[in-house]
Amino acid sequence: MLSLEKLINIRRDLHQIPEIGFQEHKTQQYLLNYIAQLPSERIEVKKWRTGIFVKVNGTNPKKMIGYRADIDGLPITEETGFEFVSEHDGNMHACGHDFHMTIALGIFTHFVHKPVNDDLLFIFQPAEEGPGGAELMLQSEIMKDWKPDLITALHIAPELPEGTIATRPGLLFANTSELYIDLVGKGGHAAYPHTTQDMIVAACSLVTQLQTIIARNVDPLDSAVVTIGKITSGTVQNIIAEKARLEGTIRTLSVESMQKVKERIEALVKGVEIGYSCRAEIDYGAMYHQVYNHESVTRDFMKYVSSNSHVNVIECKEAMTGEDFGYMLEEIPGFMFWLGVDSPFGLHHSKLAPNEQALETAVNLMSDYLTFKANQN
Structure with missing residues (x-):
C-alpha cells in the first residue's frame, strides 16, 4: 500500500503536467514509467492512443472488474499559488x-502486491473533458477483449467534507451536449447601421430567447439547463459586427428533454435567421450520455461502505454535471460516486484546492471493496 506521502508526491507530479484531451503524452509516459517500476509477472499493459489499459491477472479468475480514471486537464490558467x-x-x-x-495508481499498486481471485482492469482514459474518450475506448479492440463484468469510477466533490462519499442508484449525472451557434450577417460602418445586419444585436437577442426554453418548454417537474458561456463578435468599436459565435452547454435529466431542448433551440435560431436577415449554423459538439448507476450494485456498494469502513456514505441528489463514464455504464453494470475533498473552490475553478488526505481515504476504501468483490467466487 502506498503511503499518504507517496500518494501526495504522485498527485503533485501529475498536477504539474496537465494536458488537454488526446494530447496527454507526458501524462501517459508518467503513468507508464510508474507501472514499469512494479513487479510485472501478473501485469499486462496495452496503450490506446494517449490512454492505457492495465490488467492485473487474478489467481483464479471467474470475472473481470474494471476501474476507470480520467487523465486529461482543462484549458484554465491556474491561480492556486501552489x-x-x-x-x-x-x-x-x-x-x-x-x-x-x-x-x-494507489489501488493498482495494492493489487500488484496483494493478488485476488478475479482479474482487475485499470483504465486510464484520455479526453473526458472533451471531445470524449470513454465511448471510443469502449469501442476499441482492446476493450472488446478485456470487457469488464463490473466497472466503477469516482469523481472528486469539492463541496463534500473529506471522509465522505456520495452516490445514488439510478441517475447520477445529466445528459450533456455542447452548443455552438455561428451567425453571419453583413458588417459595415457604425454610422450606417441601416446598411448592415448587426450580429451583435442578433446574438444578444438570441441569448435572451434561449433563456425562455427552460421556463416555457421544459416540464417544471423535470430539470434542464441551457447556458451560454462565451460570445465572440466584433473587431473595433466603430465597425458593426458581421459575425458572432455563441458557445454554451445543454444539460438535461432525461433523453427526451434533451431532444425537446434541441428542437426549441433550432426553432429559435431559424427565427433569428429570418428576423435579422442572417445565416446561422448549429453544432452540438460532444454529447455525453447520462451517468446511470445500476441499482443493485450501487446499493450493495453503499451497504458495504456503511458496514465495513469509517467513510461516511450518503445518498445524494442527481447533478447536472456531465461525465462520459455514462457510456461505459450503458454497456457494463457498475456505478460512479462522489469523493469528498473539502475544497473552498469548486470544479473547473482556477483555485481548486482538494484536501490531499482524500487520496488515502479513496485508495483504502476501494482496495478493500475491490478485494471483497474480486474474492466473491
Whole structure:
C-alpha cells in the first residue's frame, strides 16, 4: 500500500503536467514509467492512443472488474499559488483528474502486491473533458477483449467534507451536449447601421430567447439547463459586427428533454435567421450520455461502505454535471460516486484546492471493496 506521502508526491507530479484531451503524452509516459517500476509477472499493459489499459491477472479468475480514471486537464490558467503549480501555461487539473489518476495508481499498486481471485482492469482514459474518450475506448479492440463484468469510477466533490462519499442508484449525472451557434450577417460602418445586419444585436437577442426554453418548454417537474458561456463578435468599436459565435452547454435529466431542448433551440435560431436577415449554423459538439448507476450494485456498494469502513456514505441528489463514464455504464453494470475533498473552490475553478488526505481515504476504501468483490467466487 502506498503511503499518504507517496500518494501526495504522485498527485503533485501529475498536477504539474496537465494536458488537454488526446494530447496527454507526458501524462501517459508518467503513468507508464510508474507501472514499469512494479513487479510485472501478473501485469499486462496495452496503450490506446494517449490512454492505457492495465490488467492485473487474478489467481483464479471467474470475472473481470474494471476501474476507470480520467487523465486529461482543462484549458484554465491556474491561480492556486501552489509550489507545484502547473508547468503548462493555460492548462490546469481543475477537475481533479490528478486525484483520479493518483487514486487509481494507489489501488493498482495494492493489487500488484496483494493478488485476488478475479482479474482487475485499470483504465486510464484520455479526453473526458472533451471531445470524449470513454465511448471510443469502449469501442476499441482492446476493450472488446478485456470487457469488464463490473466497472466503477469516482469523481472528486469539492463541496463534500473529506471522509465522505456520495452516490445514488439510478441517475447520477445529466445528459450533456455542447452548443455552438455561428451567425453571419453583413458588417459595415457604425454610422450606417441601416446598411448592415448587426450580429451583435442578433446574438444578444438570441441569448435572451434561449433563456425562455427552460421556463416555457421544459416540464417544471423535470430539470434542464441551457447556458451560454462565451460570445465572440466584433473587431473595433466603430465597425458593426458581421459575425458572432455563441458557445454554451445543454444539460438535461432525461433523453427526451434533451431532444425537446434541441428542437426549441433550432426553432429559435431559424427565427433569428429570418428576423435579422442572417445565416446561422448549429453544432452540438460532444454529447455525453447520462451517468446511470445500476441499482443493485450501487446499493450493495453503499451497504458495504456503511458496514465495513469509517467513510461516511450518503445518498445524494442527481447533478447536472456531465461525465462520459455514462457510456461505459450503458454497456457494463457498475456505478460512479462522489469523493469528498473539502475544497473552498469548486470544479473547473482556477483555485481548486482538494484536501490531499482524500487520496488515502479513496485508495483504502476501494482496495478493500475491490478485494471483497474480486474474492466473491
